[in-house]
Amino acid sequence: MDPKELLATYALNYLREKKIIGVGTGKTVKKLIEVLSKEENLKKTVLFVASSLDTEIELSKHGFKVISLLSAIQPEIYVDSFDVVTKDGIMIKGGGGALLREKLLTYFSKYRIFIGEFNKLKDSKLIDVPIEVVSIGVSYVKDKLEKMGFAVKIREGSGKMGPIISDNGNAILDVSVKTENLCEFDRMIKTIPSVVETGIFCKELYNKIILANEEGRIEE
Numbered sequence: 001m002d003p004k005e006l007l008a009t010y011a012l013n014y015l016r017e018k019k020i021i022g023v024g025t026g027k028t029v030k031k032l033i034e035v036l037s038k039e040e041n042l043k044k045t046v047l048f049v050a051s052s053l054d055t056e057i058e059l060s061k062h063g064f065k066v067i068s069l070l071s072a073i074q075p076e077i078y079v080d081s082f083d084v085v086t087k088d089g090i091m092i093k094g095g096g097g098a099l100l101r102e103k104l105l106t107y108f109s110k111y112r113i114f115i116g117e118f119n120k121l122k123d124s125k126l127i128d129v130p131i132e133v134v135s136i137g138v139s140y141v142k143d144k145l146e147k148m149g150f151a152v153k154i155r156e157g158s159g160k161m162g163p164i165i166s167d168n169g170n171a172i173l174d175v176s177v178k179t180e181n182l183c184e185f186d187r188m189i190k191t192i193p194s195v196v197e198t199g200i201f202c203k204e205l206y207n208k209i210i211l212a213n214e215e216g217r218i219e220e
């Protein structure tokens with residue numbers, strides 16, 4: 001059984017009756033949109049808010065109505081996935097580079113659920129954290145972090161030269177951070193000029209994490 005499909009179908013229970021839904025980015029969300037697209041009535045009744053251009057295109061392709069982030073509309077519910085969740089319940093997002101808009105929508109949504117496979121639950125001591133940085137500041141920020149003892153990589157596109165540029169025109173750094181210091185690191189790094197946001201989602205940013213596996217086990 002495909003756990004992404006299982007999670008998407010499960011998440012549908014949270015979305016029924018909702019009129020304004022925020023959605024994340026990535027393969028899990030793509031599967032969710034595919035599952036939602038079978039619910040024809042949603043195409044007439046729901047306004048979606050997307051956390052990336054990719055998601056906006058995907059929603060539009062399936063005939064869903066999408067409203068701009070500039071509307072400042074507050075989703076009744078936000079659904080997304082994550083790259084990693086620690087045993088303390090801290091999520092790392094931004095594998096797809098959409099972390100800023102994802103955090104923006106998470107912050108302004110009334111209820112937030114995150115869906116992912118059990119194998120995203122990690123117990124490692126170090127985790128790679130994506131950081132969105134204004135492009136012109138990227139070398140200063142990299143130097144500063146390296147002097148502080150962090151291992152830092154500028155994210156590059158696959159098969160293409162140069163750094164990845166986010167939907168917001170910024171670069172992404174991947175920084176190796178001790179798992180026990182994630183939320184503290186999140187606060188600290190945002191004091192460095194040109195750091196825009198991190199992919200660290202501490203507990204106050206979500207209501208529920210739902211996990212599933214290939215055997216069909218599902219847990220909230």
Ligand code: 5RP
Nearest residue numbers: 026027028081094095096098
């Ligand atoms: C994108 C994200 C995604 O939620 C994360 O990368 C997981 O993606 P996938 O559903 O493809 O496993 O944070 O910025």
